[in-house]
Amino acid sequence: MENEDIELFASCLAGLEAPLADELRRMGVRRVRPLAGGVAAFCDVRGALSACLWSRLASRVLAVVGRVDASDAERLHEGVRGLPWEDVLACGASIAVQTHGANDELRNTRFTALKVKDAVCDRMLGQTGRRPEVDPEEPDALIDVRVRGARATLSLDLSGGPLYRRTWLSADDGADAPLSCAQAAGLLALADWQRLCEAGAALVDPACGDGALVVEAAAWACDLAPGLVRERWGFFGWGKSEPEVWNDLVREADERFERGLARIAGADALEAPSSAPPDRARVRIAGASSSSPAIARARLLARRAGLRQALTVELADAQSADGQVARACAAASRDASDGAARCLVACILPTGDRAMSEARARADAAAFAAASASAPEGSVFAAVGGEGVEERFGVAPALGVEIGKGRVATKALVFDAPPVGTTEVSVPDPAGGAEHLVEVFEEASGQFAARLRKTARERRKWARREGVTCYRIYDADLPDYAVAVDVYEGAGQAAGNTYVHVAEYAPPRSVDPVKARRRFDDVLALVPVVLGVRSDHVFSKVRRREKGGGQYREARRRSYVTQVQEAGFEFEVDLAGYLDTGLFLDHRLTRALVGAKAQGRRFLNLFAYTGTATVHAAAGGARSTATVDLSQTYLDWARRNMAANGFEGPEHTFERGDVMAWITEARRAGRRFDLVFVDPPTFSNSKAMGRRTWDVQRDHVELLIGVSRLLSEEGEAVFSCNLRSFKPDEEALARYGVALEDITAQTIPHDFERNPRIHKCYLVRRG
Incomplete structure (x- = not known):
């Protein structure tokens, strides 16, 4: 088949249009033009299939069929029927139609989809003598309709589904897992990980959560095409698709991955089982988390991707960030182009309703800052989301990009200088271990830590003596740290877990709100360390004193339901989702x-x-x-x-x-x-x-x-x-x-x- 100029539209997370355009250009795609929510371009069949296989930043890849009058239903039907669907759809391909947008005449997307489906079927019947089968669940060809004003753009979805849902994800990874992959890929592109990786730099994610970022980084470093083992594609129902071209692309991608994995993990590592932990001395892509379940999920994700030998994920927190960076950089020094090891310190820090525990979010931000402070000269620091990251750095970011819209809107920040905006407080280990150094904004926060430690010791003794398992240990004891801190001991399936609920009283108007916010950040950083509680088991709210009583103000978070006991009775509490816990x-x-x-x-x-x-x-x-x-x-x-x-x-x-x-x-x-x-x-x-x-x-x-x-x-x-x-x-x-x-x-x-x-x-x- 002769090469043709195929008009593409590759959609992406808002804010990533420019790096997606650069990515497509590197693939040889021509006439690339960033638009809102994606990139328009032209290419041949090979270019279209390459975009599906290799794009890390596109959500979907659409082949534009045509644009028609959509001023009313009849004109829409007539225009769609006039398009050459017999050339677009593969012989015998089943179809489905999805519609976006509306106008005064086409208000119902289902009705619009029905009119388009009827027009396509009428055209195919007239041209081929057969009506295509309609399969709304798993069609061979998904027709995309976008109505804007009096015009409709008709396209074939070559990807057949969201490309952000990587092949290493499963249904158990949750609805937000594809978004994490999209954010990770976008952050790596904005931080120019491709260039850093080729120069032999290390990557450290000191708050890696479920591992999306380190797996994306390893896939990039090992030259793993995101769609390499994907089983279903929308272009299987495309009349212009060329199976030989696709098979050639897949063979080439296989070879590139094999070479890339050997280069990053080392030839000897490839001989070990994929489930075996990598040699930390050789691996320069590393993640850390203070949550053992998160580490297990991250390692599982890496195994599914075939990248377990290329990265390591460890149990660590802000206090051990420097050691992790040092190990990763030492491994990178053998690959550095100029012998000087550098590092990309990067994190995805959930915010809003995706940050179930604000204290955990603050701890992750602190770990990111601590790791960045210990990175060698010439390193780069990048984060998506997180609250207080800019303030912790104390320097303006070299790049700041708003990505996503609505509920998933957040900001990607890239710094080319390490943080300078915090100080450290020494906190004794509650179990008698080595002292912890906690990064804080206010030097006086050390007084809060000392007071909390003292009251917690007294209150715990009293609680054990009286058989009390849910109790208050601090209530605005220091006027400048006006918070209430409550302890909830888990019961039932949660037995053995300790949870902490922190409620901040809003400061009077005479107090600088920025200073008050910095103090509250310090409280959330110190509470888990002083009390020896996991940061993701610390939950927070802000109480506003209003006329006639107190009310809470809190960004809506997901529920965190657990069981506690009082006087031998079991109660359900929700520590995150509601204004009060239920007890x-x-x-x-x-x-x-x-x-x-x-x-x-x-x-x-x-x-x-x-x-x-x-x-x-x-x-x-x-x-x-x-x-x-x-x-x-x-x-x-x-x-x-x-x-x-x-x-x-x-x-x-x-x-x-x-x-x-x-x-x-x-x-x-x-x-x-x-x-x-x-x-x-x-x-x-x-x-x-x-x-x-x-x-x-x-x-x-x-x-x-x-x-x-x-x-x-x-x-x-x-x-x-x-x-x-x-x-x-x-x-x-x-x-x-x-x-x-x-x-x-x-x-x-x-x-x-x-x-x-x-x-x-x-x-x-x-x-």
Whole structure:
């Protein structure tokens, strides 16, 4: 077949258009033009197939068939039918259509896809006498339709699926794994890893996560074509594809990989089984993580890619970064073109909802900075994402590129100078080992570390003595470090794990917000080291003090659900995904009081949240329980907590409703309870409440009058709230026959004694 000018469009992650254009030029593709979200170009069949096989930066490779009028459905059908599909589609190829974009006449992408499919089938029937089979799941040929204004561009997807989903990925690697590969490839391109690698440089990823970056770097260094062992391609259904050309490209890629692997890993390493660990003395591509499960996944990824001999992944943290860089550079010195070993220190640092633990993200950023500081002269430093990276470096990046859009938007930074913006704090090892040097922004953060260490020792002794497994160890003890630090000991399948939850109180306006943020960064860097806890088991939130009470502000993160115990009962907590964890630690004694009073009583839990008080009441021998909350999410959570402790059956009900309205209905129905627990929020304007809002100071009289009317003759209620300025209107309550007894002092646990205003608590009875 004669070579033809084929118009290509290679799509990519936003921000990577320029390096993708350079990549295509190196393949010999002509008339390359970067556009938003991809690159337009022209080539022959060999060039198109090479782009599919070799592109590290393209997501899809499309062969443009034509552009047609899409001002309405009929014109679209007519235009598509006029295109030469009999030359585009291979004989007998099944098809599917995917559509992007819309206009005033073509608003529904499914309808547009249907019109295009009908037009293609009509054309093929008229030209060949056969309608192609439609296979929406695994078509031989995927037709891509992009509607923009009154025009539609029709293309054939030669890749047949996202190229970012590398062949070494599996379904178990998660939905974000292809994105990590795309970010890794993009970062390596922006840092010019090709040139550094050819000059014999080392690469170190000191926070390698699941290993996407080190595997991509090794694939690049070993000349492994990303699509070498890919089994399905969209060009299998392309009428212009040339099997002999493809087979020739694959043979050439096989040979290049064999030579590249021998060059990087050494000929002797290739004789060892692919599962065998590489000789660290020879390998100049290295990753590190403080998480053993992450290391196992990274090594598995490398084995699947056939690159286990070309890289090493170790257990390490920021404190051991210098040793890792030194070993990698020593291995690189044998390959360095001028004998001077250099290094690319690179990381993918998750941000936003992909950074489940902010402390882990900060620890990874610190490890990146520490490794960069120990790299030899002439090294390059590159990172995707991460918070505070620029501040840690203290120098402007040589290159900064926004990559991705929407939820996956982040920034790639490349530095040509090492960091100069931090200092070090010495922290004693909690297990008695060697001291740790932790990079911090503020020298005074050493005082926070010392205070946290002291209070943690005292509180742990108390907790062991009292059998407490979830407790507070620090609560704004130092005014400049206004955070609350809580410890959660895992239970059930999580037994043996320790988790830490850090909540920052927003500083007053008089405090420089940049300085406050640097201090919080230091807190998150120091907490796991001082307490001897894995950084990915440290979770954080920011508490804003608002008028009428406190509210949390936190970038939405994925849930991290685990099990803990309190007084022998098992509870589910979510340390990352919600504003609160599901267990209010300051109510530990209040819940115990409820349990002690529950024997033989009908129990009602209002504003029940996750039902922890209901568990205590049921365990205390309550005759029945009713758990009421406006949120179905929390009611389901409460049901799981009850079931986990063996409390199921018709005597335990879970009722969804606005508490004030629910009380009115319960009174009308004549329902009565012997013990009620009422722990309302300080303020709420939930949409489910309609136009009404809730304010505990304003509405507590109406609430407690209603609660008192649900009490049996000898019944009582335990009422608590967290508004520090709360003052009950006892005079108004007395007029309606409601008596209050302040029992706050006896419900403040030892770990909250420093801040006895954490909540107010009262017994409520009929006067």
